[in-house]
Structure formats: C-alpha cells, structure tokens
Amino acid sequence: MNVCLCVSWYFPNSVGGTETYVQALARYLQQEGHDVIVLKPGHKDEENYFYEGIEIRSFFPGTDFKRRMYLGLQAPELTDFEEKLKATSPDVIHFHSLTGPSGISISHIEKARKIAAKVYFTFHLPHLTCATSTFKYLKKHDCEGVAEPKKCAECLFAHSGWPIPAAKALGAFSTSLNKRNIKVLGYNPLFTRLGSAVWIELRKEQLGKLSSLCDKLICLSSWFCKVLKKNGVPKEKLALFEQGVLMEVGKPVRKGNPQIDVSEPVRLVFLGRLDPIKGLSLLLSVIKEFDEEEFIIDLYGPIDQGYWQQLEPYFKKGNIQYKGILKREEILQTLSTYHAMVVPSLVTEMAPLVLQEAFAASIPAIASDVAGNAAFVIPNVNGWLFKSGNTESLKEVLSWLLKNKNELTKASNNMYPVRTIKDIGGEHLELYLS
Incomplete structure (x- = not known):
C-alpha cells in the first residue's frame, strides 16, 4: 500500500508535535511493509530528502500563497501539488495540516480526492471551530466551540484588545456587513477584522467541505469529537484515535518514580x-x-x-x-x-x-x-x-x-497506562485497509 502523509511543515527545519506524530506514524507504517512518502510545501525546485528513513518530498505552493487563498476567496496554484501527489501513486492520502498561509488549503484536499481512493484528515489543532483557539467567549466565559458568526466576531474583537462593549458593537457591525453581502475580508488589512463574521462563515463552510471530502476526520481526543458533532459533523465521519506516546516501534515505555526529599527544591x-x-x-x-x-x-x-x-x-x-x-x-x-x-x-x-x-x-x-x-x-x-x-x-x-x-x-503512583505508537499506528493501518 502506498501512503502519502501531507503536512505543512517538517523536520529538520520545523520541530513540533504534529511533525513528531507524522514521523512516528510513517515509521510504523514503513516497518509494517508499506511505502510511505511525506509531502509538504517547499521552495521551488527543492530537492527530496530523507529524514530518519522516511522520504520527504516538497511541492511548490506558488510565489504568493496568501490568506485569500487559504480562505477560499482565491484559487491557489495546484499544478505542482497535483504532479508531486500523482508521482507518489497513493492508495491513501492523509492530511495533517490545514493551517493559514502554509500552502495547504481545502483546494488541495479537493484535488487529492480526485487522485486517491481514500482521503483522511487528522485534527492536530482545533481547526475551524474556535477562531481564537481559547474556547473562552470574550476571554472570560467557557465556550463549547460552536461557530456562530456574531458571537465569534465579538470574541475576535475582544481578543484583539477591544473593551467588551466595543467588541460586541463591532461584532454586530461585522455581522451586519456580512448580511448585506458587503465583502471586506482579504482585501485590505485595515478592514480584515471587520470581515470577522464573513471569516467565521467561511470556516464553517470549510468544515462542511472537509467533512464531505474526507472518508474520515480523525480526532486525538474525545473532547474535540464532541465539538465537531456540535458543529454539524456527522458522527459516522469521525474516528477517535486518542493520543499516546510516540515511541519507536518495539521500544518499551520506560517509567520513573522520583522520591520526594522534602528538604530539597x-x-x-x-x-x-x-x-x-x-x-x-x-x-x-x-x-x-x-x-x-x-x-x-x-x-x-x-x-x-x-x-x-x-x-x-x-x-x-x-x-x-x-x-x-x-x-x-x-x-x-x-x-x-x-x-x-x-x-x-x-x-x-x-x-x-x-x-x-x-x-x-x-x-x-x-x-x-x-x-x-x-x-x-x-x-x-x-x-x-x-x-x-x-x-x-x-x-x-x-x-x-x-x-x-x-x-x-x-x-x-496514580498514572494510567499510556498508549504507544503501536496502538496508534495499528488503528491507522486498520482504517487504511478497511
């Protein structure tokens, strides 16, 4: 089976949880006998390379991949992406990023849908639900993360430093512009925030498209599965693969139990x-x-x-x-x-x-x-x-x-057993082969 894992950034230039997760998954699949390629945005004519035994290929997202492209207001350049993706002859394409002007947008997932029999997306961040990623309405109140243009626009203004009365007024004004079909988002940075309500609508549309395009949307925690359901994602579209320790395959999880000396720091x-x-x-x-x-x-x-x-x-x-x-x-x-x-x-x-x-x-x-x-x-x-x-x-x-x-x-002494890459990789492999 040929598997292509798509991510916005990668080792060695970028180090983070998503990259670590993708690398561990790639190594697991490789050791199980499958061919794995990691595909990411990169510079024009960037050469392929290997990282810890996994081949990394790059596609050129264009000279000016902008916020408007990410928001779906302007079509991105997909020629190089399509060419590089087809070259991997993928049976499975699994996206792990949909983040800002990084070179991966809904348009890329639409293109992938036409190339591979199976397409998946994993949420490593609370995409397309809470616009501030805080799940705090007006920076104070717990929020369930249901995307609503007026409420979320108010919250965006509050998180930008506006006093709450002003944030609510500006949120209402942004919503009014949206209802009157006055488009200000993505054209002038000075007006971008006034387009907050439009932005929330676009994010809701993107979540709907993501749900329809992908065979499964994968969550790493049950709390976010609940958030997605509240935002209209069908239950049958969701898969829960809970986070674990991304240890190398075959290596045991080592444990320590430090004793406390009350006289020491x-x-x-x-x-x-x-x-x-x-x-x-x-x-x-x-x-x-x-x-x-x-x-x-x-x-x-x-x-x-x-x-x-x-x-x-x-x-x-x-x-x-x-x-x-x-x-x-x-x-x-x-x-x-x-x-x-x-x-x-x-x-x-x-x-x-x-x-x-x-x-x-x-x-x-x-x-x-x-x-x-x-x-x-x-x-x-x-x-x-x-x-x-x-x-x-x-x-x-x-x-x-x-x-x-x-x-x-x-x-x-109260730690519950943690999952390992063998558990996580096994769930992915079962899904890919289903």
Missing part, C-alpha cells in the same frame, strides 16, 4: 516548543517570585532568537535553566528525573503529546485548564490544573505543592 520541567502561546512568560514570572531553594525548572525545546531575548532575563536566576533539545530516545528517561511537568498553555491544544510523555515517565502534570489539558489531567490524581493565563492561580497551586510535597509522590 521541587524539580519542574517544561518540554516543547518555546513559544509565547505556550505560556512560558507567565510560568517563569511566577517561578521568579519563589526562592531558588523552593523550585528548580529546566526548559527543553526549540526556540527562536527573538523569543530567547524576551526570556533571557529569567535565566539570570540560578534555578531557571534552558537545557536545549532532547533526542526522542532521551525524553522519558530525562523526564523521570523530575517531580512534575508544567504545561502552561495559553491556547487550547488538541491533545498535548508532552502530557502523555510525562505520564509514561510517571511524573504528574501542572497544567493550565484549557480543554486539551483538562481532558487528560485529573486534579489531585495525576496532576493539578490552574486557570489559563492566571498567574495567581498558578502561584496558588505551586504554593500548595510546596507545603504538600508528598502529594507529588502520590500522584506519580
């Missing part, structure tokens, strides 16, 4: 891309308020120079250190040397891989209460939740743990 770890949406500035500002003898935190993951400069002042404290990037085979053993992982995400992530890795290493998680975290962290069982973006809430949790360090040991 609590050792915390952050693992993942160091990015503003991950909540690191909030986390480090809180850690800075504690004595160095109370907490130690080590950070692992890729970081760009601009954000490094923002975080650099925190590294002057002896208990806050950046440790670089871990190799995949080092992750579980390294995590097992810490007392807890911190996942302070400011936006909702689908099903954070790092949580599964923490649980596999038998360390609890201290996580923000965004939906993707709350789906896996059970308070006072395998971790603790704090209010997303709220420094006082995080400080309260950390202060409590300082006084109750033995709870960290208890939580480390």
